[in-house]
Amino acid sequence: MKNSITVKLAPAPRMTVLSALAPPAATLAALVITWQVAVTAGGVQPAILPSPQRILQQGWEARTTIWENTLPTLQETLLGFAVSLTVAWTLAILIDFSPGLRRALVPLLVASQAIPIIAIAPLMVIWFGFGMLPKVIVIALVTFFPVTVGLIDGFNRTDRDAINLLRSMGANRWKQFVYVRLPSALPSFFTALRIGIAYAVTGAIFAEYVGAERGLGIYMAMMKNSFRTDLVLAAVAVTAFVSVCLFLLTYVAERAIIPWHSKARRSWHG
Amino acid sequence: MVEATPPKIELRGICKSFLLGHGQVRSVLDDVAFSAQPGEFVAVIGPSGCGKSTMFNIMAGLETASSGEILVDGDVVTGQHEHFAYMPQKDLLFPWRSILENTSLGLEVAGETKKIARARAASLFAAFGLSGFEDSHPFELSGGMRQRAALLRTVVQGREVLLLDEPFGALDSLTRTDMQSWLQGVWSQNAWTAVLITHDIREAIYLADRVVVLSARPACVRLNLTIDLPRPRALSMTTSAEFAGYERTLLATLHEETRSSRAP
Ligand SMILES: Nc1ncnc2c1ncn2[C@@H]1O[C@H](COP(=O)(O)OP(=O)(O)O)[C@@H](O)[C@H]1O
Numbered sequence: 001m002k003n004s005i006t007v008k009l010a011p012a013p014r015m016t017v018l019s020a021l022a023p024p025a026a027t028l029a030a031l032v033i034t035w036q037v038a039v040t041a042g043g044v045q046p047a048i049l050p051s052p053q054r055i056l057q058q059g060w061e062a063r064t065t066i067w068e069n070t071l072p073t074l075q076e077t078l079l080g081f082a083v084s085l086t087v088a089w090t091l092a093i094l095i096d097f098s099p100g101l102r103r104a105l106v107p108l109l110v111a112s113q114a115i116p117i118i119a120i121a122p123l124m125v126i127w128f129g130f131g132m133l134p135k136v137i138v139i140a141l142v143t144f145f146p147v148t149v150g151l152i153d154g155f156n157r158t159d160r161d162a163i164n165l166l167r168s169m170g171a172n173r174w175k176q177f178v179y180v181r182l183p184s185a186l187p188s189f190f191t192a193l194r195i196g197i198a199y200a201v202t203g204a205i206f207a208e209y210v211g212a213e214r215g216l217g218i219y220m221a222m223m224k225n226s227f228r229t230d231l232v233l234a235a236v237a238v239t240a241f242v243s244v245c246l247f248l249l250t251y252v253a254e255r256a257i258i259p260w261h262s263k264a265r266r267s268w269h270g
Numbered sequence: 271m272v273e274a275t276p277p278k279i280e281l282r283g284i285c286k287s288f289l290l291g292h293g294q295v296r297s298v299l300d301d302v303a304f305s306a307q308p309g310e311f312v313a314v315i316g317p318s319g320c321g322k323s324t325m326f327n328i329m330a331g332l333e334t335a336s337s338g339e340i341l342v343d344g345d346v347v348t349g350q351h352e353h354f355a356y357m358p359q360k361d362l363l364f365p366w367r368s369i370l371e372n373t374s375l376g377l378e379v380a381g382e383t384k385k386i387a388r389a390r391a392a393s394l395f396a397a398f399g400l401s402g403f404e405d406s407h408p409f410e411l412s413g414g415m416r417q418r419a420a421l422l423r424t425v426v427q428g429r430e431v432l433l434l435d436e437p438f439g440a441l442d443s444l445t446r447t448d449m450q451s452w453l454q455g456v457w458s459q460n461a462w463t464a465v466l467i468t469h470d471i472r473e474a475i476y477l478a479d480r481v482v483v484l485s486a487r488p489a490c491v492r493l494n495l496t497i498d499l500p501r502p503r504a505l506s507m508t509t510s511a512e513f514a515g516y517e518r519t520l521l522a523t524l525h526e527e528t529r530s531s532r533a534p
């Protein structure tokens with residue numbers, strides 16, 4: 001029964017949460033233990049490479065400061081990503097409706113990805129100061145592209161025969177979009193969303209690193225300058241944790257918004 | 271000369287060629303002409319790739335003919351879609367819509383309120399053997415049920431002519447026989463005018479009042495055979511001498527065409 005609309009994309013997790021988390025958790029534990037043993041046995045200086053135990057301990061002691069720096073990073077990430085999603089949806093829909101715009105915009109979108117963020121981010125601080133705005137711009141700049149491309153691609157993935165069916169029913173371009181193109185694109189969108197959210201957190205850290213009042217990025221920069229390698233790594237661990245949480249949230253959103261996708265896949269393949 | 275009533279639909283001199291680029295042209299339909307009376311069931315068979323689906327696309331207004339006309343009740347309607355309800359080869363049930371939402375899609379697109387569209391579709395669920403599956407999703411249905419749902423989605427639009435493109439082509443033979451006798455049954459209770467594309471000669475004879483045989487590409491009408499079997503038709507009729515006679519005639523014509531389509 002593969003003759004309905006199928007869209008092949010990264011599958012939503014099907015296993016129970018526990019069985020999905022066990023293998024990466026075990027791998028991580030093995031790495032951390034090796035690290036701990038190596039550092040202790042080798043007598044490496046904490047300023048060069050602290051042991052996991054020290055990172056945990058010092059991180060815990062600095063928890064209030066780390067938390068105060070995590071919140072702004074999270075806020076920027078979410079705000080920047082919201083801006084990015086708005087831009088991506090608007091562009092993708094405009095491009096879907098207008099071949100002229102597609103020819104005009106797509107090369108520019110591709111070119112926008114050639115902008116070296118490493119050079120632009122410090123300029124943003126000069127132009128817009130140390131507040132939220134430059135971070136939001138950097139995050140939007142690094143994430144809107146994969147989401148836009150994922151959406152455009154998703155719209156185009158729509159089965160031509162499905163469009164013809166809608167046309168035979170008398171659907172105009174707008175109705176074709178609402179009834180078929182949009183739902184057909186949603187699985188692609190969620191895949192792009194996952195790529196985007198991973199970039200968003202990195203983008204936020206990077207934007208803060210070059211200048212901010214608060215945030216995990218500037219915290220890492222300051223701790224590095226005072227040779228607190230352990231606290232830098234503690235902040236890295238928090239960043240990774242935030243990324244993973246946001247990443248998992250996209251699956252929750254996917255389940256809520258397109259529950260039919262994983263169910264349909266499951267029945268086709270099993 | 272005065273005609274009593276014009277046919278429900280008539281195809282006149284339909285030609286179609288596709289531009290393939292590099293200045294090449296592929297001629298697919300070459301002067302296809304036939305008609306169907308009101309309430310008549312016409313089956314179309316022909317070698318695969320001869321242009322049957324292309325002909326439907328032209329009738330449904332999805333593709334423009336290079337030349338020729340389509341008439342409904344004697345009026346030229348070439349390029350208009352609103353006279354035909356089209357059931358494509360794939361069932362195209364959307365996984366994001368329940369069966370009831372899928373079957374009422376055509377009415378909804380045509381501007382009916384969701385409530386009325388769904389009520390109209392729901393009233394046909396029993397006749398289509400889909401009772402109790404209103405809220406199911408397509409992936410929960412068997413192949414036969416999916417085809418019945420696709421057919422329901424087609425007929426509920428209330429269009430004048432049904433275009434069915436190999437509706438049972440993807441089903442196993444047992445399910446297909448089931449579906450044929452079921453369709454024959456609902457057919458006899460309705461006054462639908464329909465054109466059915468099939469590659470199954472027995473299906474064509476069993477279901478149709480007339481069988482049109484198309485030639486190999488570029489297609490034209492090779493044979494227009496009236497099936498004079500009484501209705502309602504029982505499955506046992508398919509073993510009768512008359513049935514076998516029709517089958518021989520059609521098979522011979524089709525074989526000739528398939529052979530010539532393989533020739534260089
Ligand atoms: N858009 C198109 N451009 C070029 N060739 C086409 C196009 N659509 C169909 N054809 C060709 O027309 C022929 C008839 O196709 P089709 O109508 O699908 O055949 P059938 O339904 O009888 O199997 C095929 O050879 C196919 O390759």
Ligand SMILES: [Mg+2]
Pocket residue numbers: 322323324359435
């Ligand atoms: Mg075909």
